[in-house]
Amino acid sequence: MLKAQRAIFSAAFRTNLQYRVAALAGIGTQLFWGFIRVMIFEAFYRSTSTPQPISYPQVVTYVWLSQATLLLLPMRANPEIQAMIRSGTVAYELLRPVDLYALWYSRSLASRTAPVLLRAAPIFLVAGLFLGLQAPPSLASAAAWALSIVAAMLLSAAFTTLVTISLLWTVSGEGMSHLLIALSSILSGIIVPLPFFPDWTQAILNFLPFRGLMDIPFRLYVGYVSPSEVFSLVAHQLAWTLVLVFLGRWLLGRATRRLVVQGG
């Protein structure tokens, strides 16, 4: 079973690596946006006298981390499967002698991670050398970040797969994508880092799955939370991953029973 998923993952990964010019353009855009966001926070910290929940250098690092791993946000459905659903080629996916959910999860994982891996390193390099991205305070923090970013990838792929499955009902997926962009970008902390949110929202933010995509790895990286908390935080990420996987499987089971491929 796993061999098939690995093959699909690696093919989808290589497909995504083909878009190198897109990656280059993306790196430029993400550096530019990061620069603007850092300037806003600099202005904010200079003009305030009240103590803030998170230090200025930590915020700058938080911002650059979010720019580097931005594409990990499940902003839209898996584009390959979306195209297949629109054209009807999705029928071929049902012809594979493998579990359909696992097949789509592998595709989603590849399409979420390949572009991030392609873009993260150059952004880390430039931001680390010139733009205020700091190294983690300790080796333990770095290890905790690495562990939680892997969990974030698994969570993001589960989100993507779920949204992709919803296309079997809606076909276009525009509405779902807009909703998901809004929710995930605000609630994961890439617009305003989550420590700045009012106290009464913290319990809600802590419960929701979205912080597992960005905020949890970033807090571990900058040392805002101690590396010893990594296990409970990763458990939060993995628990939500499981919930989304079960939900996706259930929806897919219902969808395949009513699927009609039109125009053959």
Next chain:
Amino acid sequence: MPDSGRCEVLGRVPWRERVANARDIGVVFGQRTQLWWDLPVIESFELLRDVYRVPQADYARMRDELVPLLDLHPLLDVPVRQLSLGQRMRCDLVAALLHAPTLLYLDEPTIGLDAVSKLAVRDFILRLNRERGVTIILTTHDMDDIEMLCSRVMVINQGRILADGTLEGLRARVTRERWLIVDLLQPVEEVSDPDATVIRKDGRRVCLRFDPELISPAELIHRVTTKYATRDLFVQNPPIEEIIARLYEDMRC
């Protein structure tokens, strides 16, 4: 969507045992490709090998047998998006066979193909059936496909089977008529015969429809050639398009 009924493929109910069924069947949709759009053809083949878990030795044997049959060698390293439709279809056919299915579904496999590819694909389908014993289920609107390939024909209209049998049986059921096509030496104002009807006349070529039970072809030919100066003639069955169209018409009444 079906309202009722039963469906079995190789003894399995396909929607209950989707995975087991998928392992034994191959499918080609003429309008869609199962190859990876951005990757070279050979990588799609290797991917399918892994997805269907075909042992490397079996895969290599199958690939080396199929690739020369459809002359795919020069295409293997080309990304799928750069292939022409005919090239892509040939690659898709091989892709559907790498896991050695016993049953192959072809949905409009020759649609939009150039003449050379069309003939190559037809020849390949025939050999697949004769030499390897693969059962092939073909859906097509191409009447030449039917004439050349099918030993059993089913005509379906709005989910109902209108006919099921050999092509000859189908012909006999719809009509006994034959066509006599005559090329005249001189243009003639009007061609007529008491036992045949003129259905087409362009220039010196005249097409007559007759029922061989009422008048034997030999007699009709004798009568026509003595009455008109004839350069050439031949007798043929009505084309299969005609038969199918008439079948649909009959069912509507």
